[in-house]
Each structure stands twice: as C-alpha cells, then as structure tokens.
Amino acid sequence: MHMRIGMAPSAGVLMGCFAVSLGALAPPALAQVTDSPRASHRPQRVRVAVPAQDLTRALANLSQQTGVPIRHAGDLPATTANAVNGTLSLDQALATLLAGSGLVWRFTGDGVVVERGAEDVHRLEEVRVADQSPVTEYAWGAASKGYLATHSATATKTDAALLEVPQSISVVTRQEMDDRGSDTVMDALNYAAGVSTELSGIDSRVDDIRIRGFDAGSWSNNMYLDGLRMPRGGQWTTTQVDAYGLERVEVMKGPAAVLYGQVAPGGLVNMVAKRPAHDHRNEVVLEAGSFDQYEGAFDLGGDLTGDGQVLGRLVGSYNDGDAQVDETELSRLYLAPSATWFVSGDTDITFLSYYQKDEGGSTYQFLPVQGLLYPTPYGYIDRDTFLGEPDWNTYDREQWAVGYDLNHYFNDVWSFRQNLKYSYVDTLFRTVVSNPRLTVDNGGLKGDNRTFPRRGVKGEGDLRSIQADNQFKARFRTGGLSHDMVMGVDYLRSHWQATRYMVTANIPDIDVFNPVYGGAAGFEESLAVQIDQDRVERQTGVYLQDLIALNQWRFTLGARQDYFEVDALDDADSADDHALTWRAGATYLFDNGLAPYASYATSFEPLSGDDSSGSPFEPSEGKQYEMGVKFQPPRSNSLVTLSLFDLYQTNLVVLDANPPADAACLDTGPCQRQTGETRTRGAELEAKMWHESGLSVTASYTRLDTEVTDGEQEGNDKPLAPENMASLWLDYQWRQGPLAGLGLSAGARYVSDLYGDAENQYRLDSYTLYDASLRYDLSRFGARGLSLALTGRNLKDEEYLTTCTQYGCSFGSARTVTASVKYRW
Numbered sequence: 001m002h003m004r005i006g007m008a009p010s011a012g013v014l015m016g017c018f019a020v021s022l023g024a025l026a027p028p029a030l031a032q033v034t035d036s037p038r039a040s041h042r043p044q045r046v047r048v049a050v051p052a053q054d055l056t057r058a059l060a061n062l063s064q065q066t067g068v069p070i071r072h073a074g075d076l077p078a079t080t081a082n083a084v085n086g087t088l089s090l091d092q093a094l095a096t097l098l099a100g101s102g103l104v105w106r107f108t109g110d111g112v113v114v115e116r117g118a119e120d121v122h123r124l125e126e127v128r129v130a131d132q133s134p135v136t137e138y139a140w141g142a143a144s145k146g147y148l149a150t151h152s153a154t155a156t157k158t159d160a161a162l163l164e165v166p167q168s169i170s171v172v173t174r175q176e177m178d179d180r181g182s183d184t185v186m187d188a189l190n191y192a193a194g195v196s197t198e199l200s201g202i203d204s205r206v207d208d209i210r211i212r213g214f215d216a217g218s219w220s221n222n223m224y225l226d227g228l229r230m231p232r233g234g235q236w237t238t239t240q241v242d243a244y245g246l247e248r249v250e251v252m253k254g255p256a257a258v259l260y261g262q263v264a265p266g267g268l269v270n271m272v273a274k275r276p277a278h279d280h281r282n283e284v285v286l287e288a289g290s291f292d293q294y295e296g297a298f299d300l301g302g303d304l305t306g307d308g309q310v311l312g313r314l315v316g317s318y319n320d321g322d323a324q325v326d327e328t329e330l331s332r333l334y335l336a337p338s339a340t341w342f343v344s345g346d347t348d349i350t351f352l353s354y355y356q357k358d359e360g361g362s363t364y365q366f367l368p369v370q371g372l373l374y375p376t377p378y379g380y381i382d383r384d385t386f387l388g389e390p391d392w393n394t395y396d397r398e399q400w401a402v403g404y405d406l407n408h409y410f411n412d413v414w415s416f417r418q419n420l421k422y423s424y425v426d427t428l429f430r431t432v433v434s435n436p437r438l439t440v441d442n443g444g445l446k447g448d449n450r451t452f453p454r455r456g457v458k459g460e461g462d463l464r465s466i467q468a469d470n471q472f473k474a475r476f477r478t479g480g481l482s483h484d485m486v487m488g489v490d491y492l493r494s495h496w497q498a499t500r501y502m503v504t505a506n507i508p509d510i511d512v513f514n515p516v517y518g519g520a521a522g523f524e525e526s527l528a529v530q531i532d533q534d535r536v537e538r539q540t541g542v543y544l545q546d547l548i549a550l551n552q553w554r555f556t557l558g559a560r561q562d563y564f565e566v567d568a569l570d571d572a573d574s575a576d577d578h579a580l581t582w583r584a585g586a587t588y589l590f591d592n593g594l595a596p597y598a599s600y601a602t603s604f605e606p607l608s609g610d611d612s613s614g615s616p617f618e619p620s621e622g623k624q625y626e627m628g629v630k631f632q633p634p635r636s637n638s639l640v641t642l643s644l645f646d647l648y649q650t651n652l653v654v655l656d657a658n659p660p661a662d663a664a665c666l667d668t669g670p671c672q673r674q675t676g677e678t679r680t681r682g683a684e685l686e687a688k689m690w691h692e693s694g695l696s697v698t699a700s701y702t703r704l705d706t707e708v709t710d711g712e713q714e715g716n717d718k719p720l721a722p723e724n725m726a727s728l729w730l731d732y733q734w735r736q737g738p739l740a741g742l743g744l745s746a747g748a749r750y751v752s753d754l755y756g757d758a759e760n761q762y763r764l765d766s767y768t769l770y771d772a773s774l775r776y777d778l779s780r781f782g783a784r785g786l787s788l789a790l791t792g793r794n795l796k797d798e799e800y801l802t803t804c805t806q807y808g809c810s811f812g813s814a815r816t817v818t819a820s821v822k823y824r825w
Contacts, residue, residue: 058097085311201365207223233497245315298317300314314338358396383799403421404418458500460499495537587630677708678706699727
C-alpha cells in the first residue's frame with residue numbers, strides 16, 4: 001500500500017526553495033551568522049562548553065557557540081585560556097575564559113573586540129551588569145527563571161527561541177514540577193493549554209495524554225524522550241518514564257511529522273532527561289503520601305575530572321505502597337546515570353541511560369456503566385472497588401535504554417549531531433475484567449443490577465529497538481538572509497513479540513457491592529492463545545528544514561519523505577507505506593515583544609491493528625492551519641501565547657459500538673473502527689510569568705470545537721474532547737521579612753462535559769479540581785539546604801468520571817497528599 005500526503009505543487013515549490021538555499025552553500029558564499037549584538041546580547045545566557053586550550057582557538061569556539069563574532073585587536077599573548085562550562089551570559093563566559101590573561105573586551109556594533117587592558121575593573125563591571133538583566137537558557141537544560149522557559153529544541157531540533165517558532169509550544173520546567181509535586185508526566189501537564197490528561201481513567205501503566213483532542217500518550221507514537229520516540233509494541237508492551245528523572249516536559253501542538261515522522265496531528269510530548277551540568281546542585285528527597293506510598297530519591301552530579309572536561313550525574317528513585325484501588329500495590333525503581341565529555345573545543349558527547357522496573361497491579365478496570373454513570377437500585381459503586389482477582393491481577397514492566405548525543409563543529413558554518421538510543425522493554429499483564437459478550441446489553445451488569453460477569457486475560461511481550469537521528473547543520477548568509485539549516489536522516493527499527501492468552505478456567509461472577517474473590521487457582525494452567533504476534537517495524541525519514549531570518553521576520557520551511565515497513569514474522573499481512581509531509585510558517589518580531597505568526601503543517605501516521613471486521617487499519621493523514629500571537633515584553637520574565645487552529649484528520653480510530661456478532665474482538669476487546677474525517681477547530685491561551693518578588697504564574701484556557709465531518713457518525717462530536725478547559729496556578733515565595741523561606745501555591749483545573757464514545761451516547765459531567773502546595777526553607781534556622789514541602793491534588797476529593805463507553809467507565813484520580821523533606825548542597 002502506498003500513499004502521499006500534501007499538495008504536490010506546493011511541496012515542489014518548497015523543495016525548490018531549499019535547492020536555492022543549498023546552492024548558496026558553495027565556498028564563495030560561506031559567511032558566519034553575525035546578527036548585530038544589541039545590548040540584549042550581553043546578558044543572554046547560552047550553553048557554553050569550551051575546554052582549556054590555546055587562547056585564539058578558545059575565542060573562536062566561544063564565538064561559534066554563542067553566534068556573536070569575537071575579534072581581537074593586536075596580537076594575543078601565547079597563553080592557555082581557562083575552561084568555560086555551563087549556562088552563562090556572554091559577559092560571564094568572557095570573564096571566566098580571560099581571567100588572568102590581562103585582556104579586556106568591549107562590545108561594538110558588529111561583535112566583540114578583545115584587547116589588552118586593565119582586566120579586573122572591566123570584568124567586574126561587566127558581570128555586575130549581566131546579573132541584573134533578563135536571561136535565557138539552554139534548550140536541553142534547566143530554565144533560568146523558574147516557570148518560564150524561553151528556548152526549546154522540540155519544534156525545530158535546534159536551540160530555538162519559543163518566541164520565533166510559528167507554532168504553539170508549552171514547556172513545563174523542573175521548578176514547576178517540583179512546586180506542584182508532579183509524580184508523573186501527566187501531573188506535569190495538568191496546567192498546559194490544549195492538553196487533557198487521564199481521560200481514559202486512572203491507569204498506573206501509562207501516561208494518558210491528549211493534545212487538542214488527539215491521543216498523545218503512552219499507547220501512541222507521540223511520546224518522545226530527548227527527541228527520540230519512546231518504543232511501543234503489542235499487547236500492553238509500552239513504556240513510562242519516571243518524572244523525577246526529567247529536566248522539563250515540552251508539548252508541541254499540531255502536526256510534527258516534518259521532523260519526527262509518523263505522529264498524530266494533535267501534537268507530541270517530548271521529555272527532556274536530566275543531564276550533567278557544570279553548576280549542578282546535589283539533592284536527596286524523602287516522601288510519604290496517600291495510600292501508604294513512600295519514596296526516596298537522589299540527584300547527584302558534578303565535575304568528575306576537576307578541569308571541567310568530564311561531567312557526571314546520577315539520578316535515582318524508589319517508591320512502594322498501595323494505590324487508590326483496593327488490592328492494588330505499586331512499586332518502582334528508577335536509575336539514570338549520564339556523563340558529558342568535552343572531547344575538544346569542537347566535539348562533545350553526552351551519554352544518556354536509564355533503568356526502570358515497575359511491579360504491582362494495575363489501577364485500570366472496565367467498571368460497569370450501570371453503577372458508575374447511571375445509578376442502580378443499590379446506588380453507585382465505590383471508587384476504590386476492585387473487581388479483579390488479587391492473586392492474578394499484575395502489571396510488571398522492566399525497561400532500559402542506553403544512548404548518546406554527539407555534537408561536532410567542523411567550522412563556523414557546518415556542524416553535525418547524532419542522537420542515538422537502544423531500548424528494551426519487557427512486560428507481563430494479567431487481569432480479570434468484564435466480559436463484553438455478557439454485559440454490554442445492561443450497562444455491564446446482569447439483570448439483578450449487581451452481578452458482574454468476568455473474564456481472565458494474560459499478555460506478555462518484549463521489545464528491542466534502535467533509533468538514530470543524524471543531523472547536519474549549517475549557519476550561513478545569502479545576501480540579507482540568515483539561515484539556520486538542518487538536513488537529517490533518522491532511522492528506527494523495532495522488533496517486538498507479544499502473546500495474548502484467554503483464561504479458559506471458570507471465573508465466577510462477582511457482586512460489585514460486596515466483592516468476594518475466588519482466587520486464581522488453575523488460571524495459569526488453563527491459558528489458550530488468542531493472539532501471537534512477531535513484528536519488525538522500520539521507519540526511515542529524510543528531512544530538510546531551514547530557519548530563515550530577514551530583519552525582524554522569521555521563516556520556517558520544512559519537508560520530509562518517510563518510508564515505513566512492517567514485516568510480520570507471524571504470517572500476518574505486512575505493510576509498506578510512504579508519505580511526503582511538509583510545513584511552512586512565518587513570525588514577525590516587533591520591538592515591543594509582540595510576535596504574530598501563521599503556519600501550515602501536515603502529518604502521517606500508519607496504524608497497527610484490525611477493525612471489527614478483521615481488516616487492517618488504513619494510515620491516518622492530518623493537516624493544520626494555525627495562526628496566533630506571542631508576547632514577551634522586553635526586560636520581563638513572561639511569555640503569553642494565543643493560538644487559533646483548524647485541524648483535520650482522516651481515518652481516526654474509535655470504539656465500535658456495533659461490531660459483527662462473530663467479531664474476534666468481542667473476545668479480545670475492545671472493538672474498533674475508523675471514521676472518515678474529523679475537524680477540530682479551537683483556541684488556546686497560555687501565560688507563564690516569573691517575578692523577582694517571588695511570584696510565579698501559570699494560566700491557560702482551551703476551547704475545542706470538534707466534529708466528525710465524514711463517515712457513519714457524521715455530525716457527532718469527537719469522543720474524549722472537552723469543549724472547554726481552564727487552569728490557573730499561583731505560587732508565591734517570601735524572600736524577605738518574617739515569612740522568608742515560605743512558599744505557598746494554589747491551583748484549579750476545570751474540564752467541561754464531554755462524550756466518552758464516538759456514538760455520543762454517554763455524556764460525562766464537567767468537573768473542577770483544586771491543588772495546593774506548601775513549602776518551607778529551613779536555612780534561616782541554620783539548616784542550610786534543608787526544606788520541607790506538603791503538596792496535594794484534588795483536595796476536595798472530587799469523584800468524577802473521565803470516560804464511558806458501552807464497554808465500561810473509569811474514575812479519575814482521588815485526593816493525593818504528599819509530605820517531603822529535601823536536602824540540597
């Protein structure tokens with residue numbers, strides 16, 4: 001099967017533009033990017049890694065990494081410059097590099113001049129100015145100012161300013177995750193515009209995330225770690241990364257296929273792991289919380305060689321305890337060692353790895369509609385009710401990955417980056433859930449409105465994958481245009497095996513209002529294979545992107561050719577798809593901080609599995625028009641984004657309410673089918689702000705208007721797409737006075753009513769959840785580095801449903817309160 005996406009004439013014009021740009025790379029046209037260094041360049045912070053070396057070469061490396069030309073007046077002394085490592089302003093980097101050399105520097109209209117002079121006076125004055133000014137951060141590191149991130153690598157695979165990217169992007173920083181006590185990636189994204197979480201119900205196995213009404217969680221191809229896709233196989237073989245190991249979580253809204261290949265059109269989530277840093281602070285954390293959950297965590301790192309040449313970091317955590325569902329235990333071990341080696345002034349490599357082991361049960365259940373959405377003569381089913389078998393229900397997972405991020409600079413124009421990762425996942429899932437053949441006609445219960453028929457299932461699988469993303473980058477000028485070009489080839493190979501079994505032993509019905517468990521004796525000996533899969537998936541993508549600057553204009557152009565293959569080693573049908581995707585956008589930067597933008601992008605997503613009739617799913621295609629305005633006032637620590645979008649997708653997969661009577665999915669469940677086309681229009685407003693007084697703010701509002709525009713359900717709303725969402729989080733930390741050291745936060749999240757199914761038969765009520773945090777730094781009492789915290793989510797313990805279909809309903813998370821003590825040094 002073959003396919004193409006996008007309009008061929010437009011794609012041809014786009015590729016023609018790229019050909020012109022490539023032609024400009026001939027040697028006579030080469031020139032360094034030299035945007036005039038306005039006063040704001042002096043305090044801006046960038047990630048700098050310059051080892052101790054010859055002074056002339058060190059200055060050239062610093063110029064290359066900051067993008068600001070550095071010249072010298074007269075001959076430089078034959079001396080070795082100091083090593084510079086960290087996220088620093090240009091002033092700070094120059095002060096460190098030139099310390100003891102007798103040299104000073106001054107800014108001119110077109111760069112920096114280094115010359116002999118009175119070093120100490122000039123250097124101290126410059127650093128003092130830098131410390132009083134707004135700063136920016138390195139896209140793969142910690143944000144410089146609390147909740148506000150100014151740069152991201154997710155949207156362009158470069159260290160790009162958020163203000164200049166013509167798409168909406170949300171970044172949740174480590175500081176915000178800590179203040180809100182975010183235990184999972186879902187928790188981290190609860191206040192992001194356009195993002196809804198847990199709409200499939202509480203599920204300890206995965207991160208359940210939707211962006212603009214489209215699945216972007218662990219069951220999809222839209223979860224990424226450090227720019228590489230998280231692996232996913234069959235029969236519940238998927239991954240979930242512990243949130244403590246992350247520096248930030250970024251959400252790119254809209255199609256991202258140009259840089260990432262097969263993704264859904266709603267957007268993707270990119271998790272950025274903690275990396276070694278020159279200015280690292282160690283910490284140890286102990287926590288105790290609801291449902292007898294206990295956790296210990298540590299984050300250790302620093303200079304391993306004493307000269308800044310090799311940096312290391314080790315992050316780890318362990319938690320154990322119960323869950324909000326009875327008879328369910330959850331435990332996790334997480335370890336993530338990493339190291340950065342500055343091989344030379346032109347080459348650095350960061351080794352990244354992690355190991356995670358999850359053991360326990362699963363909080364996900366197909367609870368009956370009758371008793372959750374609708375009352376029975378006996379009332380409603382309690383939220384903590386467990387309807388499985390304690391000796392059987394299990395979800396165990398072992399996952400690990402090793403890889404590296406290599407960067408090499410050939411000269412002032414060309415550089416190369418290779419991002420590579422090898423991953424392994426092994427899962428075991430056993431559960432006792434509802435039997436759809438017996439329960440669907442009465443909302444999940446038998447005629448007495450309290451008896452729940454059940455079936456037993458076991459699934460096991462393992463997965464091995466390797467991914468590599470190779471990028472050649474070029475920064476150059478053609479006339480008045482500045483180019484930041486990325487030419488890449490990425491490759492993914494994933495081999496997974498998965499087997500699903502049905503328990504043929506008799507499983508007695510259970511009383512949902514007085515559950516008595518019968519045990520799992522004989523279950524393991526009575527397994528019958530339902531599905532046995534062995535697949536090799538390969539994706540190869542060739543992409544080209546050019547970020548063009550012309551005065552105050554910023555243009556983004558990109559195109560990609562994808563090739564996707566599935567080799568079915570289990571004698572099932574293989575697949576062979578290819579697609580062309582592209583995007584184009586423009587932003588205009590006003591001097592007052594306003595940045596209006598517009599963009600168009602397409603997407604492509606092969607879909608695995610079969611519909612209710614046994615036919616394989618067709619690939620899905622998407623396209624989006626987006627326009628908006630971003631506002632980042634000069635000399636402020638705030639960013640406001642307003643976006644309007646119109647998004648289309650074909651072949652959306654939904655639950656099938658009327659499968660054929662002989663459908664195999666009635667035994668394996670759930671049954672699914674594809675609709676013709678859906679349209680999602682909407683608006684998003686997000687604001688992030690940090691102030692020196694101690695106030696931090698995150699606010700968002702999302703409006704979605706969804707409709708099935710073609711197919712059997714034409715005119716219906718999309719399922720699991722709330723029409724309105726809003727959130728507000730306020731944090732204040734006292735820095736002076738009798739309350740110095742006290743931090744107080746409060747937040748609220750609103751989700752409007754929505755349909756849980758494609759047929760729009762089950763409508764769920766809206767809900768509002770309240771969260772809060774209380775922290776205290778004990779340094780004023782002589783306990784330097786020691787702090788206490790108390791965080792809570794869903795403080796009113798609101799009982800709410802997040803999804804309902806004919807196959808069952810799910811509750812949202814109950815109240816969770818966690819107390820912690822942290823020591824940093």
